[in-house]
Amino acid sequence: MPRSNHPRRRTPANGGRTGGKAAGGPGAAGEEDLDLDRARLGIPQRESAPDGEWAVRTITARNAQKVYTCPGCHRPVQPGTPHLVVWREDDMFGAEAGLRDRRHWHSNCWRGRSYWYR
Numbered sequence: 529m530p531r532s533n534h535p536r537r538r539t540p541a542n543g544g545r546t547g548g549k550a551a552g553g554p555g556a557a558g559e560e561d562l563d564l565d566r567a568r569l570g571i572p573q574r575e576s577a578p579d580g581e582w583a584v585r586t587i588t589a590r591n592a593q594k595v596y597t598c599p600g601c602h603r604p605v606q607p608g609t610p611h612l613v614v615w616r617e618d619d620m621f622g623a624e625a626g627l628r629d630r631r632h633w634h635s636n637c638w639r640g641r642s643y644w645y646r
Contacts, residue, residue, distance in 0.1 A: 574617065581617035583626075584638070586610070600637025612638050 572583040589610045596605040605611045612633045619626030 572613075583615050583617050585613045587613055587632070596632035598634045598637050599631050600633055600641055603634075605632050605634060609634075611635060614638060 572585040575582045575584055587610060589608050592605070592609055592611060593607050595607060596611075597603070598605050598611075612635055613630050614633055615630035616626040617623070619629070
């Protein structure tokens with residue numbers, strides 16, 4: 529019989545989980561399934577620009593829960609809006625100071641900032 533691409537229904541027999549993991553194996557009841565969005569947040573991308581080295585981390589709409597002010601357009605980044613968190617990797621006062629001075633940018637504002645150097 530061919531495989532189905534439809535997720536399986538949650539039943540009390542499988543602990544309310546979807547999928548067909550064997551009991552006692554990886555992903556068994558009581559173990560959390562891997563959240564890919566959360567796993568991707570752990571590693572920031574590195575970008576080089578004329579003004580230094582930057583670490584850029586993507587924040588998904590689900591994880592955006594506070595209001596921030598974008599330094600590119602000086603408008604608020606509203607909760608539920610996907611955006612970027614950016615900090616300097618080569619800060620003059622060290623890596624901790626760069627991380628402390630991180631800023632939340634709209635994705636378009638960060639991409640458009642390259643035009644400032646022309």
